[in-house]
Amino acid sequence: MASRILIIDDEADMLLLIQRMLSDSDRYEVTATDNPTSLSAMLATASFDVVLTDLKMPQRDGIQILEEVKSHDETIAVVLMTAYGTIESAIEATRKGAFDYITKPFRKERILQVVDQALKWRNLRQENLLLREKLEGRSRFPTLIGGSPAMRALHLQIDRVARTSATVLITGESGTGKELVARAVHSHSPRKDKPFIAINCSTIPEALIESELFGHLRGSFTGALRDKKGLVEEASHGTLFLDETGDLSLPMQVKLLRLLQEGEYKVLGANAIRKVDIRFIAATNQNLPEKIRRGEFREDLFYRLNVFNIHLTPLRERAEDIPSLAQHFLHKYCTLHKKEVSRFSSRVMAHLMEQEWPGNVRQLENTIERGVIMASGDEVRLSDILTMAPDAGAPCSASPLEPGEEIFSLPFKEAKDRLIEEFETQYLTKVLARHSGNVSQAARESGVKRQYLHRLIKENKLSSRSFKKEDSEEEPS
Numbered sequence: 003m004a005s006r007i008l009i010i011d012d013e014a015d016m017l018l019l020i021q022r023m024l025s026d027s028d029r030y031e032v033t034a035t036d037n038p039t040s041l042s043a044m045l046a047t048a049s050f051d052v053v054l055t056d057l058k059m060p061q062r063d064g065i066q067i068l069e070e071v072k073s074h075d076e077t078i079a080v081v082l083m084t085a086y087g088t089i090e091s092a093i094e095a096t097r098k099g100a101f102d103y104i105t106k107p108f109r110k111e112r113i114l115q116v117v118d119q120a121l122k123w124r125n126l127r128q129e130n131l132l133l134r135e136k137l138e139g140r141s142r143f144p145t146l147i148g149g150s151p152a153m154r155a156l157h158l159q160i161d162r163v164a165r166t167s168a169t170v171l172i173t174g175e176s177g178t179g180k181e182l183v184a185r186a187v188h189s190h191s192p193r194k195d196k197p198f199i200a201i202n203c204s205t206i207p208e209a210l211i212e213s214e215l216f217g218h219l220r221g222s223f224t225g226a227l228r229d230k231k232g233l234v235e236e237a238s239h240g241t242l243f244l245d246e247t248g249d250l251s252l253p254m255q256v257k258l259l260r261l262l263q264e265g266e267y268k269v270l271g272a273n274a275i276r277k278v279d280i281r282f283i284a285a286t287n288q289n290l291p292e293k294i295r296r297g298e299f300r301e302d303l304f305y306r307l308n309v310f311n312i313h314l315t316p317l318r319e320r321a322e323d324i325p326s327l328a329q330h331f332l333h334k335y336c337t338l339h340k341k342e343v344s345r346f347s348s349r350v351m352a353h354l355m356e357q358e359w360p361g362n363v364r365q366l367e368n369t370i371e372r373g374v375i376m377a378s379g380d381e382v383r384l385s386d387i388l389t390m391a392p393d394a395g396a397p398c399s400a401s402p403l404e405p406g407e408e409i410f411s412l413p414f415k416e417a418k419d420r421l422i423e424e425f426e427t428q429y430l431t432k433v434l435a436r437h438s439g440n441v442s443q444a445a446r447e448s449g450v451k452r453q454y455l456h457r458l459i460k461e462n463k464l465s466s467r468s469f470k471k472e473d474s475e476e477e478p479s
């Protein structure tokens with residue numbers, strides 16, 4: 003993500019010059035204005051990392067700018083630009099929280115250096131804030147479990163964008179937490195006491211979506227028996243969450259574009275144009291640029307939505323979050339199902355860590371819920387999640403095991419372990435036979451990692467070699 007820099011100076015030449023100095027690097031996204039009174043509007047629509055402002059301007063001085071930026075977000079780095087002779091007040095400004103000042107005229111190297119340092123300061127400052135909250139045992143985002151670098155970066159992004167009204171596009175695979183993140187953005191925004199309204203663009207029938215969004219007047223179409231308020235109106239002054247935006251039809255995309263662009267819409271059956279003040283958050287698990295290429299998604303709408311992109315990392319790329327997520331769901335479902343299960347067996351945890359989780363956090367959550375329901379003691383055991391979790395990529399025999407009678411006279415735990423062993427052996431034998439001992443293919447089909455399958459094979463005292471056909475390729479293990 004490029005860092006966002008805002009430059010404020012009443013002299014247009016100066017703005018141009020600085021913009022040019024910063025434009026070499028694609029690490030910066032530069033916005034410039036010669037009107038210092040537009041600051042609050044700008045802070046509300048975009049999230050800036052560094053503000054470079056002139057000290058002496060007729061409409062407003064740099065110290066006032068500094069104060070406004072700092073009250074909006076004290077982690078934004080403010081750098082004052084000053085001509086010789088006003089250094090006194092620049093020094094005064096650093097006492098009031100400015101990151102630094104720079105005297106005009108300056109060279110390109112100098113400004114690049116100051117901006118770089120300011121960005122480093124900004125990142126540190128934000129990380130420190132989050133760290134301090136963590137140490138004090140309070141997280142600013144208690145609903146978002148996980149402390150991986152990806153999750154920490156996510157906290158920073160939410161924190162930054164929540165303060166603004168900028169439109170957010172949340173992308174990521176199914177089950178990664180897009181809706182959860184949308185709610186977190188809303189609940190940390192100045193609109194938090196206003197409604198958060200979600201609409202799922204893929205589940206509402208095409209014919210109804212317009213009336214759902216914009217409302218209708220009685221008699222505006224067959225079946226419209228009374229006036230109906232639209233979700234847009236309900237979300238007024240709050241946040242409208244457009245879930246599964248990738249599924250919107252092209253005609254609806256046009257109407258949405260108008261709403262986003264002008265803040266205007268029409269109630270079905272009415273002539274008057276209505277205005278709204280809404281913060282939009284959209285989410286999709288589809289590849290929108292790809293849809294644009296296929297002519298299924300409007301490019302202009304994409305740019306309107308993609309003002310601030312938050313991309314969620316798949317669970318398999320942040321496996322270190324699995325233990326804390328699993329613990330969180332264990333607690334959640336014990337409470338819900340009134341059970342007293344306090345931990346996972348070590349085999350369960352190892353198993354959870356090894357999975358690919360194509361359905362991401364949602365799939366993990368479902369697996370843990372089943373485990374809690376199935377658990378018979380105070381521990382979730384491997385058999386509790388295996389027997390019923392085909393979607394977790396867990397081995398699941400097509401024809402259930404038929405245990406011999408003798409197993410029922412063993413102590414319960416022993417019987418269960420024995421059954422699991424038998425099941426594992428059977429499962430492995432079948433899948434390896436199907437793939438002539440090719441462990442990679444077998445792992446892919448079983449939905450587990452190759453290393454994990456190797457371990458299971460070893461634990462079950464099998465050998466993939468014994469399944470090899472004469473002509474099959476040799477596979478390193």
Ligand SMILES: Nc1ncnc2c1ncn2[C@@H]1O[C@H](COP(=O)(O)OP(=O)(O)OP(=O)(O)O)[C@@H](O)[C@H]1O
Nearest residue numbers: 145146147175176177178179180181182287363364
């Ligand atoms: N970091 C997290 N901490 C706690 N719970 C999480 C986290 N991420 C996701 N979840 C939970 O996982 C489930 C799926 O999350 P969510 O519905 O937000 O996913 P999604 O990305 O919108 O999925 P889809 O694309 O399928 O709609 C929810 O129950 C949510 O509470």
Ligand SMILES: [Mg+2]
Nearest residue numbers: 180181245285
């Ligand atoms: Mg969702």
